[in-house]
C-alpha cells in the first residue's frame with residue numbers, strides 16, 4: 001500500500017511538473033488533448049534505447065516530452081487494458097478481464113475519461129481503435145463497426161476496416177480460409193473483406209500508406225484537426241492505430257528499412273515458472289503460414305520480428321503526419337499529447353509470441369506525455385506507474 005501510494009505521489013509530481021510549466025493558468029485549463037493509442041506496441045522504439053528501430057517521429061515527440069521508462073498496463077490484453085485506462089478502474093474492479101465483456105454491463109453509470117471531458121465542455125471524438133470492439137451485451141464485434149461506448153463521445157466514433165490482406169498471395173489465402181472456416185461456422189457478409197479473416201501472419205504489399213486501415217485513420221485525424229482548429233470548443237481527440245497488432249502488415253517500404261533481423265537472446269521459458277504463467281503462442285499460430293504446434297523455424301521467427309518492426313515504422317510515420325498537422329495548425333501550442341501502447345508483447349523471448357502474460361515484455365508499455373512549454377521536456381521518468389494513473 002505504501003509503495004502504491006509512493007507511486008501515485010511520484011506520478012502526481014510528474015503531472016504537476018508537466019502542468020506547472022504553463023505561464024497562463026486560464027489558457028492551461030482549456031488545453032486540448034490529443035490521445036494516441038497504439039495497439040500492441042511494446043516500447044521497442046529508438047527513444048527507449050532500441051536504436052535499430054526506425055521511429056524518428058515518436059523519437060522527436062519524446063525529445064519534447066516526458067518518456068515514462070517504467071510504465072505498465074494493468075493487464076496485457078486489449079479490452080481489460082483499455083477499459084481500465086478509460087474508466088480509471090482496475091480490471092478486477094470494473095469486472096473486465098477478457099476481450100468479450102463490456103464495462104457498461106456491470107457499471108452502466110461509470111464516467112469514462114473522454115466522457116468526463118465531454119461533461120466539462122470539451123468536444124470528445126474518436127478515430128480508429130480506442131476501445132476494444134465489444135457491444136454492451138457482451139458480443140464481440142467482428143465488424144469493427146463500433147467503438148464500444150457511445151456515451152464517451154460527442155460525435156459518433158469513426159472506425160475503418162476490417163480488411164487485412166493486399167498482395168495476391170495474401171488475398172488468395174484469406175479468401176480460401178474464409179470459404180473453408182469462417183463462412184460455414186459463422187455466416188455473415190459474403191465478402192471476406194468485411195470480416196476479420198486470419199490468413200498469413202505477415203504481408204508487405206506495395207501500396208500507399210492510406211490504403212491500409214491506419215493510413216485511413218491518419219487521413220481522418222489530419223482532416224479532423226483542420227476542422228477543430230477553427231472551433232472555439234476545446235477538444236479531446238482520441239486517435240487509435242491497430243498496428244503493430246498481428247497480422248503484421250505494412251507497406252513494403254517499411255520492411256525495406258530493416259536487414260538481418262536478429263532473434264532474441266533468451267528464448268527458453270523460465271525453468272521454475274509455473275506453466276500457467278506462459279501460453280502456447282496461439283495468437284501467432286492461428287495464422288495460416290505458421291505451425292499450429294511445435295517449433296517455429298528461425299526463418300519464420302525472423303520474418304515475424306521483421307514485420308513487427310516494419311509495422312512500428314509504418315505507425316511511426318502515421319503518428320508523424322498527425323503531429324506535423326498539429327504543428328502546422330498551431331494547435332500544438334495548446335494541446336497535450338499522450339501516446340501509449342495498450343500493453344507490451346513477446347517476440348520470441350522466453351519462447352513466447354504475443355501478449356497476455358505478466359512477464360515484463362507483455363506488461364511494460366510505451367507512455368509518452370507532452371504538454372505545451374513543459375519544463376521537463378526531453379526527460380525520462382523512472383517512477384513506477386501504470387495506465388490507470390492517467
Ligand SMILES: [Ca+2]
Nearest residue numbers: 039040078342
Ligand atoms: Ca492490444
